[in-house]
Amino acid sequence: MNTESEQPEARGPEDGADEPVGGAPEDEIRAETVRRLERSMGTLGTAAVARMEERLSWFRRMSAQDRSWIGLVAQSGVAAFVDWFRDPSRGRPAITVEVFGTAPRELTRSVSLQQTVDMIRVVIEVVEGQVDDLAAPGGAQQLREAMLRYTREVAFSSAKVYARAAEARGAWDARLEALIVDALLHGDREDGLQTWGSALGWSHTPVIAMAGDIGDEDGNKVLDDLRAAARRLGHDVLAGLQGRRVVMVVGVGDRYPAEDLPAAAAEPLAGLFGPGAVVVGPAVADLRSAGASVSAAVNGLRSAVAWPDAPRPVLADDLLPERALEGDVEARRQLVEEVYLPLRGAGSPLLDTLSVYLEHASSLEATARMLFVHPNTVRYRLSRIAELTGHPPSDGRGSFVLRVAVALGRLSETRNE
Missing domain, CATH: 1.10.490 (Globin-like)
Structure with missing residues (x-):
């Protein structure tokens, strides 16, 4: 119990x-x-x-x-x-x-x-x-x-x-970005570009393009870093990898004065590219017009090796002579229209003075003797040339640009271009 x-x-x-x-x-x-x-x-x-x-x-x-x-x-x-x-x-x-x-x-x-x-x-x-x-x-x-x-x-x-x-969205966005960049590089100006850009949330203008190499870095990492940096700055961005080359299209908005574009917008991003030149295309009105900026940046990157001391980033317009020597038709046209034709239109004394000055090792006295004028007259004409073209003949880089432009202008006249 x-x-x-x-x-x-x-x-x-x-x-x-x-x-x-x-x-x-x-x-x-x-x-x-x-x-x-x-x-x-x-x-x-x-x-x-x-x-x-x-x-x-x-x-x-x-x-x-x-x-x-x-x-x-x-x-x-x-x-x-x-x-x-x-x-x-x-x-x-x-x-x-x-x-x-x-x-x-x-x-x-x-x-x-x-x-x-x-x-x-x-x-x-x-x-x-x-x-x-x-x-x-x-x-x-x-x-x-x-x-x-x-x-x-x-x-x-x-x-x-x-x-x-x-x-999936990130992978699709990356493929679409690469497709747009490739289309711009090949001169596509179809309305589809605007539609594709809208799908990616593109809204900022004006637009610039940048081109550079990735060096020994991982390409996807460089693209990710560039996208992240551009978006932190409030920009729209498209980026594509073409071999070892990175092409980037940036919608910069209105945070920079027009006179500071495109250099000011490109400066904070240039350090994220690999070693070597980073070339910036001219600012354009919208994404549909960005092909011109992309083409200028890529052609500039291809020819930048001819100017080892170029600044980083360097404007594609500052590489016009190198681009022209490389066979860039647009660069040749710009040099003729923006440099040679204004000189020719100003009268023969300016063009003749420039030619003699360049042929005589940029010597004022020698140029004055050859033209039978006072050295001060040569100085005045050279200053007028700098005002018209934006390139001082007395500057080493300026004299190179002017020499190439004059040569191209004369060649174009013989071909009736």
Whole structure:
């Protein structure tokens, strides 16, 4: 016979007296909870959507179609939970397929990750508020633990969905950027460029192009660094890798005075390219016109080796003589129109004085003797040449530009160009 000390102590609810003992009772409680959940699925989904409309202002501002998709996701989430709760031995629930697979992929653009977290929180609150009614007697703790595990999986799956969407979006953006840069380089001026740019959120003008090499750096890293730096400066940016060459198109907005473009916009970005020249094309009005800037920058990069002491970055217009010698037709045209024709239009004394001055090693006295004029007259004519062309004949670089321009101008006249 059992003594008083041997008899088991009575346990109250706080000691777990209402917890099932053994496997069968627990299975029966789970089955009854499942039946209750199945009867309440529609009500829970509707209540979750109603709570979202009440609590989430951004949800109320969404289109009816997007709200209906979100409601379907909420209903699918509840149904998937019930199905998984029925047989937890299946392991981790397939949240991505069973829940998020019901919504179109475009929904990830309408709803941010933070908003998705807010939705999940609302749904959890709705279900948790009804646990005592939904769970079979003695099954409340079992249901809460299952909900905790399930919502954790939902959170992980949400992050995975958005990470994949961001990765796909990033890969698509990179391919589209490379396509636009390639189209600009080949002179494409179709309206499709504006459409593609809009797809990437392009909005800033004017536009400049930059070209440089990546050196020994990883090309994708250089592109990522350039994009990040340009966006921190508030620019729109497209960048493409062509072999070891990086071509970058930048929408700079109105933060720089027109007279400072494009050098001021390019200066903070030049250090992110690899070693060697970094060439900046002229500023143009919009993305559709950016082909001229891209072409100038790329042709300038190709010919920059002929000017080892060029500044970094260097303007493509400052490389006109090198580009012309390399065969750049646009550079030849610019030199003739911007340098030779103004000199010829100003009268023969300026052009003759320049020719003699360049042929006599930039000597004032020798030039004056050859032209039978006073050295001060030569000085005056040289200053007029600098005013007309922007290139001082007495400067080493200026004299080189002028010499090439005059030679090209005379050649063009013999060909009646």
